[in-house]
Amino acid sequence: MELNTSGIIGQSTTLADVFRILGKVAPTDSTVLVTGESGTGKELLVRALHANSCRADKPFVPINCGAIPKELLESELFGHEKGAFTHAIRSRPGRFELADGGTIFLDEIGEMELSLQVKILRVLQEKEIERVGGSGCKKVDVRIVAATNRDLEAEVEAGHFREDLYYRLNVIPLHLPPLRERGGDVLLLARHFLDHFCRKKARPPLGLAPDTRRILAAYAWPGNVRELENFMERLSILVDGAVVQPSDLPRKILDQVGDISVLPDVEEAGAPEADASPAQPAPVASGPAQTRPDAQSGDFVWPDLAVLEAHGLNLKDFLDAVESRLIDEALNRAEGVKNQAAEYLGIKRTTLIEKLKKRNP
Numbered sequence: 001m002e003l004n005t006s007g008i009i010g011q012s013t014t015l016a017d018v019f020r021i022l023g024k025v026a027p028t029d030s031t032v033l034v035t036g037e038s039g040t041g042k043e044l045l046v047r048a049l050h051a052n053s054c055r056a057d058k059p060f061v062p063i064n065c066g067a068i069p070k071e072l073l074e075s076e077l078f079g080h081e082k083g084a085f086t087h088a089i090r091s092r093p094g095r096f097e098l099a100d101g102g103t104i105f106l107d108e109i110g111e112m113e114l115s116l117q118v119k120i121l122r123v124l125q126e127k128e129i130e131r132v133g134g135s136g137c138k139k140v141d142v143r144i145v146a147a148t149n150r151d152l153e154a155e156v157e158a159g160h161f162r163e164d165l166y167y168r169l170n171v172i173p174l175h176l177p178p179l180r181e182r183g184g185d186v187l188l189l190a191r192h193f194l195d196h197f198c199r200k201k202a203r204p205p206l207g208l209a210p211d212t213r214r215i216l217a218a219y220a221w222p223g224n225v226r227e228l229e230n231f232m233e234r235l236s237i238l239v240d241g242a243v244v245q246p247s248d249l250p251r252k253i254l255d256q257v258g259d260i261s262v263l264p265d266v267e268e269a270g271a272p273e274a275d276a277s278p279a280q281p282a283p284v285a286s287g288p289a290q291t292r293p294d295a296q297s298g299d300f301v302w303p304d305l306a307v308l309e310a311h312g313l314n315l316k317d318f319l320d321a322v323e324s325r326l327i328d329e330a331l332n333r334a335e336g337v338k339n340q341a342a343e344y345l346g347i348k349r350t351t352l353i354e355k356l357k358k359r360n361p
């Protein structure tokens, strides 16, 4: 089966190793523990795991164990019966019940209290849960996937995490390397996010000057992919020129990388010419009635009402036709691979599938 990497971008060997294990473990029901620094894409990976599993059409239920107050976490996970505590005015199923048949994602599991850890262990072993204030057990069929940015082994050592639960969760460990260990992926991701945010703001894609590329590649990205993503959004708003210059970068980054002249050159595959000066108009297709002056260079001619009149189209039909054309072009270019086509279009794969369904119900 072809692995659906659900929008996880990267070609580094470190990430390829992760994909290889993902492909093997996804179709099984094994418990997986995802580790990695903050912002490395743990949640994205877990979603991909679910999407590639036999449970893909069943619920995916995430819960952030670190974000829910300790007193509420148990009832959030296991549900409660009416009257179980002061505010329990009616019975309520917990996330495990909601995830029945699917996958539950216990995010930031390292934050969970020891008393609750015992109960998770119990679900793993007995495959049944008990609501707070309940008197009986209920079978659930749920795959458990957990993630943490803590060193759980050290937490076990320190007595904060149960050793038995650690081993039970860590059947298949998946470690996401920090961005600084993914080589060329930094620029690949920078390009992806920059294009995405420029498109969202309806501005032409920004180029990256050679020195900017060297700086981005050399910076350590302590906040990993999330930091890079947020930073690219910022550039898409603040940079006035067509090319991001080192002077557009914040002190924090410049200071950390030090002397630019000693940094190695880095190429950016498939990017718009970084030193191309005047901005090209955004590559939007021309409408069906337009002659396409130069589709290759992305030149765009705004359609006018005459186009609608000449073709006897109303606005909706016209827009549908434009959309349909772009979808076809993307699918052709992607040789039918929907993930890739969706990426070219800058939409989610699920959105593309919806659109295709609407086209051929």
Ligand SMILES: Nc1ncnc2c1ncn2[C@@H]1O[C@H](COP(=O)(O)OP(=O)(O)OP(=O)(O)O)[C@@H](O)[C@H]1O
Binding pocket: 007, 008, 009, 010, 036, 037, 038, 039, 040, 041, 042, 043, 044, 045, 149, 189, 225, 226, 229
């Ligand atoms: N390889 C990748 N390709 C594309 N986008 C990515 C990639 N890795 C992470 N992202 C994006 O970066 C952001 C952070 O990812 P995610 O939330 O999965 O990280 P996390 O490891 O769960 O972080 P935290 O520990 O802070 O919860 C998200 O917007 C995600 O879509």
Ligand SMILES: [Mg+2]
Binding pocket: 042, 043, 107
């Ligand atoms: Mg997360």
